[in-house]
Amino acid sequence: MLTMNNITKVFRTDLVQTYALREFNLNVGEGEFVAVTGPSGSGKTTFLNIAGLLETFDGGSYSLDGEDVSHLNDKARSRFRNEKIGFIFQSFNLIPDLNLFDNVDVPLRYRGFNSSERKRRIEQSLEMVGLANRMKHLPSQLSGGQQQRVAIARALAGEPRFLLADEPTGNLDTKMAHSVMDLLKDINEKGTTIVMVTHDPSLAKQAKRNIYVRDGRVSELHEVAAFAEEESQTTAKASNG
Amino acid sequence: MWEIGPILRALMRNKVGAVLIAIQMAVTMCIIVNAVHIIVERKALMARESGIDEANSFYITSTGFAPDFNEQVTVQEDLDMLRRLPGVVSAIQINAIPISGGGWSQGLQTEPGAEHDGAYTAVYMVDEQGLKALDVELIAGENFSPTDVRWRERSQSDWPDQTIITKAMAENLFPDLPYQEVVGKTVYINDIEPIIIKGIIDKLQAPWIGWDILENSMLSPEKTLFSSSRYLIRTEPGRMNELMPQVEEMLAESNKGRIIRDPTSMPDTRERSYRSHGAMIKMLTVVMVVLTLVTALGIVGLASFSVNRRRKQIGTRRALGASQGAILRYFMVENFLISSVGVLLGAALTVGLNIYLVQAFSLARIEWYYLPLGMAILWMVGQLAVLGPAKRAADIAPATATRTV
Ligand SMILES: Nc1ncnc2c1ncn2[C@@H]1O[C@H](COP(=O)(O)OP(=O)(O)OP(=O)(O)O)[C@@H](O)[C@H]1O
Ligand SMILES: [Mg+2]
Numbered sequence: 321m322l323t324m325n326n327i328t329k330v331f332r333t334d335l336v337q338t339y340a341l342r343e344f345n346l347n348v349g350e351g352e353f354v355a356v357t358g359p360s361g362s363g364k365t366t367f368l369n370i371a372g373l374l375e376t377f378d379g380g381s382y383s384l385d386g387e388d389v390s391h392l393n394d395k396a397r398s399r400f401r402n403e404k405i406g407f408i409f410q411s412f413n414l415i416p417d418l419n420l421f422d423n424v425d426v427p428l429r430y431r432g433f434n435s436s437e438r439k440r441r442i443e444q445s446l447e448m449v450g451l452a453n454r455m456k457h458l459p460s461q462l463s464g465g466q467q468q469r470v471a472i473a474r475a476l477a478g479e480p481r482f483l484l485a486d487e488p489t490g491n492l493d494t495k496m497a498h499s500v501m502d503l504l505k506d507i508n509e510k511g512t513t514i515v516m517v518t519h520d521p522s523l524a525k526q527a528k529r530n531i532y533v534r535d536g537r538v539s540e541l542h543e544v545a546a547f548a549e550e551e552s553q554t555t556a557k558a559s560n561g
Numbered sequence: 562m563w564e565i566g567p568i569l570r571a572l573m574r575n576k577v578g579a580v581l582i583a584i585q586m587a588v589t590m591c592i593i594v595n596a597v598h599i600i601v602e603r604k605a606l607m608a609r610e611s612g613i614d615e616a617n618s619f620y621i622t623s624t625g626f627a628p629d630f631n632e633q634v635t636v637q638e639d640l641d642m643l644r645r646l647p648g649v650v651s652a653i654q655i656n657a658i659p660i661s662g663g664g665w666s667q668g669l670q671t672e673p674g675a676e677h678d679g680a681y682t683a684v685y686m687v688d689e690q691g692l693k694a695l696d697v698e699l700i701a702g703e704n705f706s707p708t709d710v711r712w713r714e715r716s717q718s719d720w721p722d723q724t725i726i727t728k729a730m731a732e733n734l735f736p737d738l739p740y741q742e743v744v745g746k747t748v749y750i751n752d753i754e755p756i757i758i759k760g761i762i763d764k765l766q767a768p769w770i771g772w773d774i775l776e777n778s779m780l781s782p783e784k785t786l787f788s789s790s791r792y793l794i795r796t797e798p799g800r801m802n803e804l805m806p807q808v809e810e811m812l813a814e815s816n817k818g819r820i821i822r823d824p825t826s827m828p829d830t831r832e833r834s835y836r837s838h839g840a841m842i843k844m845l846t847v848v849m850v851v852l853t854l855v856t857a858l859g860i861v862g863l864a865s866f867s868v869n870r871r872r873k874q875i876g877t878r879r880a881l882g883a884s885q886g887a888i889l890r891y892f893m894v895e896n897f898l899i900s901s902v903g904v905l906l907g908a909a910l911t912v913g914l915n916i917y918l919v920q921a922f923s924l925a926r927i928e929w930y931y932l933p934l935g936m937a938i939l940w941m942v943g944q945l946a947v948l949g950p951a952k953r954a955a956d957i958a959p960a961t962a963t964r965t966v
Pocket of ligand 1: 331332333338339359360361363364365367
């Protein structure tokens with residue numbers, strides 16, 4: 321489904337080169353729910369951006385949904401994102417000037433659906449996240465948890481194969497975080513493949529699979545406990561330093 | 562595809578900048594359209610022909626001062642000399658110069674008596690060579706013969722009994738007759754003095770370019786004894802500049818009892834007479850260019866500001882599947898919508914200003930097609946101005962969605 325082989329990503333700024341990913345290997349199968357953890361700066365967002373075709377990479381190969389995506393041009397990549405990938409962001413990224421209906425409508429318009437099809441999908445997906453009655457509200461009139469639900473509705477309205485989430489609960493309190501997590505699990509149950517970056521071990525634990533990224537490389541953790549321990553160590557290290 | 566609905570709704574939540582730009586565009590359009598209208602009108606005025614061979618004509622003044630100065634002899638000698646000079650097509654003594662700003666006018670009327678109204682006309686006193694020197698064409702009747710031409714004293718107020726008038730004047734006097742039939746008619750000058758119309762000429766403008774009956778002119782067969790004479794000299798094509806100093810020197814040498822001054826070419830005369838028109842055109846052009854630039858810069862500024870403010874939103878749109886083209890289009894459409902409000906308002910303002918100008922300065926009304934034309938131009942200015950910022954928006958990386966907080 322998602323196959324990365326020896327992906328390398330280098331950020332060059334003036335004289336400094338940062339290897340954000342080096343020989344990054346990962347295989348995600350259909351229907352998986354993968355939680356990605358790792359210390360700050362380890363390359364999680366970079367990985368997710370490359371996975372979601374938001375960024376290009378410098379070496380290695382990447383195929384998504386059976387297609388080698390390394391040589392797609394910008395237009396094809398946009399189309400790919402629009403049709404097959406749903407994004408959820410840490411800070412929701414709703415468009416502040418548009419109401420919920422228009423926000424969910426954004427990717428559907430790029431998709432080229434007609435207006436009745438869009439309306440059906442918008443209503444259905446807002447219904448799914450329990451906000452169908454707030455369609456005319458602006459994002460600023462909602463709580464953080466509600467905003468993230470709208471973002472999820474927006475990500476799912478086009479029925480993508482993949483859902484990519486970068487710390488989707490990072491800006492939410494525990495209660496709201498868990499309810500968003502429950503929603504993601506539901507979505508995964510219905511067949512959408514999910515890759516989620518998180519700092520929260522208790523949420524990662526709920527995913528079907530955990531991978532751990534460190535210095536731009538994957539180390540798969542089959543045992544959640546071991547991961548949790550390592551995570552708390554690095555957190556401690558970070559706070560000491 | 563065009564996202565007009567959402568763009569409009571988003572605009573409605575950020576009205577201030579957009580409204581200011583729309584107003585600026587409206588004012589710009591209003592001023593540009595009216596300025597173009599004025600320029601076109603002025604240009605049309607400037608393009609009018611005087612009827613004479615301007616490129617090859619000049620005039621010069623001779624003023625006698627010596628106690629024994631004999632003007633009649635001098636004028637006759639001068640004219641003989643000038644007409645023999647190689648390169649001169651014709652030369653006449655004339656009391657006034659077309660489009661120069663100064664001259665004589667008289668009223669002519671078709672019925673005798675002070676109770677009747679007349680038509681005003683410029684008066685040019687010329688001899689039988691007048692037609693040739695003025696380069697006018699006789700289209701009906703006859704030219705003056707040398708015996709028709711009389712000498713006029715300064716104090717004299719009566720008129721010769723013959724005249725040649727322009728076609729425009731003929732039609733003014735006898736609106737119901739074809740101009741050919743005006744030949745032989747008697748008209749009255751000074752209310753009761755009869756004059757017979759001997760001929761009709763095609764075209765000769767009066768001295769005053771602002772006159773609304775600029776085409777009304779009459780030729781009177783006389784030479785003047787006003788102690789100061791003006792000679793109009795028409796040269797062969799291309800020889801005016803060479804002959805002007807030559808004529809000045811020749812006249813000055815030939816008779817020391819007078820002074821020769823103010824040799825002036827017709828092109829200079831035209832330039833001087835229409836100078837204010839030319840200046841007005843230049844000023845309006847500068848105003849138009851500056852205003853358009855300021856408006857365009859305003860649009861660039863607003864668009865750049867709004868692109869910067871929306872970087873994260875643009876990144877998010879890219880992440881959600883917007884192509885670069887879709888982002889470019891977003892800003893172009895947004896600008897088009899703002900411009901549309903601007904040009905509609907502008908159309909109303911334009912008509913308003915024009916109505917005011919028509920009433921206050923008796924300007925003509927603008928042609929209807931100036932409005933769509935002005936709107937199209939402003940739309941284009943808007944689209945061109947927003948192109949740069951829109952391209953920058955399209956270049957915002959999709960990863961901006963995840964990399965900005
Ligand atoms: N645009 C960029 N230019 C230069 N370096 C960058 C850029 N983006 C990321 N990096 C570097 O790449 C490395 C990986 O960054 P990345 O954002 O993927 O980390 P992360 O695991 O998501 O961290 P966090 O948990 O803090 O979000 C870091 O060292 C970062 O500084
Ligand atoms: Mg990150």
